[in-house]
Amino acid sequence: MIDRKLILSAEILLEIEEALQYPTFAGISVGSTINNDILITQFYTSNRVWNRKTITTDFLRYYYHRFRTPKTIYRDFSQYEGRIVFTWLALRNDIKRFVMPLLNTIGAEKTLVFGPDISMVTQLPTGAEFGLWHEFPAIDMNMWRKEFDGCSIKWRFKLKDVFKRHEIPSFVLSFIMDNLQLQTQRILSSKLFIDQVRPKAIVTEYDRHVYASCLILAAKEKNIPTLTMIHGALEPYPAYGFSPLLADIACCWGERHKTIMMEYGISAGTATHNWLSTTFTYT
16 A cells, blocks of 8 residues: 545544544543544644555554553642643643743642643743643543443444545544544543542633543533633634534634634634633632
8 A cells, every 4th residue: 555645624524523422431522532633633634644554553553552551650639629720732832821821820829730741840830730641540441441342333333434425444443443542541531630639620722632622521521610722823724623612611812713713603602802801710
């Protein structure tokens, strides 16, 4: 098989997402958790090259992630119960410039920040606690397999139906199912974290991010307020990149972003341009 890229429209990606919303996994619809890092990155912007090697790797990764014990360095975050949990998704200056002012204004001692890089801790204001994503609670893999197996047969059937209608190669199935395994494991870990910390609110730069989406959905299940900022320009990307909204409120940069979000089908009361005051209602 020669190298090839597979480009899918935003409409097809949304159809894939919707096909995976039911049955729910542990009471949570998982389709939206594979939106950004998995579907858009690999199929809309087409960053992935498909060949015999990647297809074989996807197949092997599926079984590895099914039977391996996730690499977690568990930390007990219960001492930070009731704090506002922030995500800091990447060590980028543009993201840092709108995360840091919120931490300082709310009060760093009231926050708990999660990110992918331990070096981030040196850039946080005094009093803010930092954690890594893989420090979330470890899950019971036997319980996870039982729950996953109860959903996966129907997910496979629904995906095959979408693939047939849009002539998507069958080898894509292993890639998506493997990522569903990872996302459902993160959902269970996020649910355990929420029960442990009982945060006052969740604030993220992007509610459809691979990690943040699981945390947002686990928080919403417990009626914990959730808020997402807009981490980039809206116009170059399809509505699918930002909707359906997972967080309770989307904090836009101005009326133009609010209008665009409303065009995406997000209600005026949910998309707000007054993002600082909205955040403060949770403090």
